[in-house]
Amino acid sequence: MTPDQAQWFADAFGKLVVHLDQAILGKQDRLRLVLTAMLSEGHILLEDVPGTGKTVLAKALANTIEGTHSRIQFTPDLLPSDVTGVTIWDQAQGRFVFHPGPIFASIVLADEINRASPKTQSALLEVMEEGVVTVDGEGHSVGKPFLVIATQNPVEQSGTYTLPEAQLDRFLMKTSLGYPDHATSVALLMDSGNRARAAKITPIIASDAIATMAALTSEVHADEAIMDYVAKIAAATRDDQDAALGVSMRGALALARAVRTWAIAAGRTFVIPDDVTDLAVPVLAHRIVVDSEAEFAGVTAVQIVERALASVAPPATRAA
Numbered sequence: 001m002t003p004d005q006a007q008w009f010a011d012a013f014g015k016l017v018v019h020l021d022q023a024i025l026g027k028q029d030r031l032r033l034v035l036t037a038m039l040s041e042g043h044i045l046l047e048d049v050p051g052t053g054k055t056v057l058a059k060a061l062a063n064t065i066e067g068t069h070s071r072i073q074f075t076p077d078l079l080p081s082d083v084t085g086v087t088i089w090d091q092a093q094g095r096f097v098f099h100p101g102p103i104f105a106s107i108v109l110a111d112e113i114n115r116a117s118p119k120t121q122s123a124l125l126e127v128m129e130e131g132v133v134t135v136d137g138e139g140h141s142v143g144k145p146f147l148v149i150a151t152q153n154p155v156e157q158s159g160t161y162t163l164p165e166a167q168l169d170r171f172l173m174k175t176s177l178g179y180p181d182h183a184t185s186v187a188l189l190m191d192s193g194n195r196a197r198a199a200k201i202t203p204i205i206a207s208d209a210i211a212t213m214a215a216l217t218s219e220v221h222a223d224e225a226i227m228d229y230v231a232k233i234a235a236a237t238r239d240d241q242d243a244a245l246g247v248s249m250r251g252a253l254a255l256a257r258a259v260r261t262w263a264i265a266a267g268r269t270f271v272i273p274d275d276v277t278d279l280a281v282p283v284l285a286h287r288i289v290v291d292s293e294a295e296f297a298g299v300t301a302v303q304i305v306e307r308a309l310a311s312v313a314p315p316a317t318r319a320a
Contacts, residue, residue, distance in 0.1 A: 007267050052177040052179065055071060115160050217261045230276060234249075255279060
């Protein structure tokens, strides 16, 4: 990768963040995480209370990249075919015709994913990992770019279906938008007459350019010392006395992918240790299962990741 390519990527990334900030005010740090997940060809889980702008974010992102958007409201009676689509007999054509479901979109908002049954939740697994939906033995590609933004409500957990660890592991990152600060709240209230903030977001980049940016991330140089650092952090979470389940190899690979995108978004052609520490919590914390006694004592997965970062010294030199 050339420095010019890295600078082009960083400029485009910065413009996307600023453009999305018109719809989601005061959350540029979270917007950078969402864009990093998309350009790393991963997916993101938002754990937030209602009314923090999750739907607006999905619509604004789809409008920004000239893509399509769909929203799936997960409920206990939602069926897998309601997500993926169904094959129906077409009498005029004399054959079965596939009718794609709402998963066939550039940006898919899976709202309150923990309210659907595990059978319906699992319908997302194949498409999130492979970008393909298989119905009646036939595969259907969802195309690129493809990003699932799944949400779950941290309150009102009665009657919900907690995502199993294997499915949580499929999400590249987990974060939250959270409430805006006071100044941003006032600005939003002053503009309360604008009920369609996302609709006013116009495309500034083509979907093909997003695919080009995603391909560039794999060319970012990550020294062996950086990968050694990532591996040691993952191992430290597994060795932590308060962790019933630490970070898997899939989690370490996810962090290795994400830090490359984070580095080139800063205009660099190489990864530095700070990229790893910046992304360790959003990429790794949701993959950790805290021991039940430790959880009762107040220990969190974020604390386990932070302890791992504190216990592993970052590399000071490149590998020999």
